[in-house]
Amino acid sequence: MAEPAAQTAFAEEALTHLDTLYRGALRLTHDPDQAQDLVQEAYLRALRYQHSYQQGTNMKAWLFAIMRNLFWDRFKGSRKDDVSLDDVGEFVLYDKLRDEGARPESDVLDKIAASEVVAAVDKLPPLHREVVVLVDVEGFSYKDAAQALGVPIGTVMSRLHRARQQLQKSLYDYAVESGIVRPGGMTQVSQQ
Amino acid sequence: MRCEECSDKLDRFVDRELTNTEALEVQLHLEGCPDCMEHYEFQEHLKRVVKHSCDCDTAPKAFRDKLRQILS
Numbered sequence: 001m002a003e004p005a006a007q008t009a010f011a012e013e014a015l016t017h018l019d020t021l022y023r024g025a026l027r028l029t030h031d032p033d034q035a036q037d038l039v040q041e042a043y044l045r046a047l048r049y050q051h052s053y054q055q056g057t058n059m060k061a062w063l064f065a066i067m068r069n070l071f072w073d074r075f076k077g078s079r080k081d082d083v084s085l086d087d088v089g090e091f092v093l094y095d096k097l098r099d100e101g102a103r104p105e106s107d108v109l110d111k112i113a114a115s116e117v118v119a120a121v122d123k124l125p126p127l128h129r130e131v132v133v134l135v136d137v138e139g140f141s142y143k144d145a146a147q148a149l150g151v152p153i154g155t156v157m158s159r160l161h162r163a164r165q166q167l168q169k170s171l172y173d174y175a176v177e178s179g180i181v182r183p184g185g186m187t188q189v190s191q192q
Numbered sequence: 193m194r195c196e197e198c199s200d201k202l203d204r205f206v207d208r209e210l211t212n213t214e215a216l217e218v219q220l221h222l223e224g225c226p227d228c229m230e231h232y233e234f235q236e237h238l239k240r241v242v243k244h245s246c247d248c249d250t251a252p253k254a255f256r257d258k259l260r261q262i263l264s
């Protein structure tokens with residue numbers, strides 16, 4: 001049993017990673033209440049198993065692993081048979097915009113509302129979504145993401161690549177639906 | 193470096209996962225290849241947009257306080 005002071009220090013350090021865990025839980029559950037439940041349970045479990053945390057290793061990745069494993073146990077019944085992402089091809093959004101005469105970099109990405117980008121992330125299958133959350137949103141290295149997800153680095157890379165292709169497809173579809181891009185035509189210059 | 197190799201390494205370049213030597217090779221290719229440079233800038237921009245769209249969610253203060261209570 002840890003001394004009270006040591007326990008408090010551990011809890012305080014763990015709480016410095018709360019926003020990362022909460023955002024991750026929110027992206028996984030899509031629900032603030034469920035996200036809070038999940039994160040709270042993850043912290044209780046972390047405290048109980050703090051002896052298994054190795055000093056000097058990445059506590060954020062360790063905590064994230066506890067949280068996402070709870071998610072998969074609780075919400076998915078440990079079923080990790082994820083919907084697989086179809087191969088949508090390389091640089092979908094980029095290539096389509098180019099074909100349509102838009103300037104891919106400056107014109108379109110900045111016209112897509114943040115909420116639509118979040119929606120596109122939320123639409124990814126969970127195994128792909130969590131890689132985007134770790135690497136793109138939270139800035140994890142591939143190595144730390146691999147630790148948090150319990151998979152080899154190669155798996156992190158392939159899931160990330162697929163996820164980004166799928167994101168581009170979703171954002172392109174949105175850009176067409178909302179009139180930011182006209183399929184086969186010119187990009188609208190202004191967004192009123 | 194050929195465009196194909198550059199394209200294979202683009203994810204790792206954008207994610208700062210290449211060794212210094214590899215990153216320098218990619219950088220040199222990008223500087224001489226407008227097509228790959230555009231791809232790179234787009235990927236980089238997409239990564240930034242995803243980050244900024246998702247990272248404004250933070251844990252509510254009441255929840256943080258509650259956790260601190262529970263854990264102490």
Ligand SMILES: [Zn+2]
Binds near residue numbers: 109237241
């Ligand atoms: Zn921008």
Ligand SMILES: [Zn+2]
Binds near residue numbers: 196
């Ligand atoms: Zn090239």
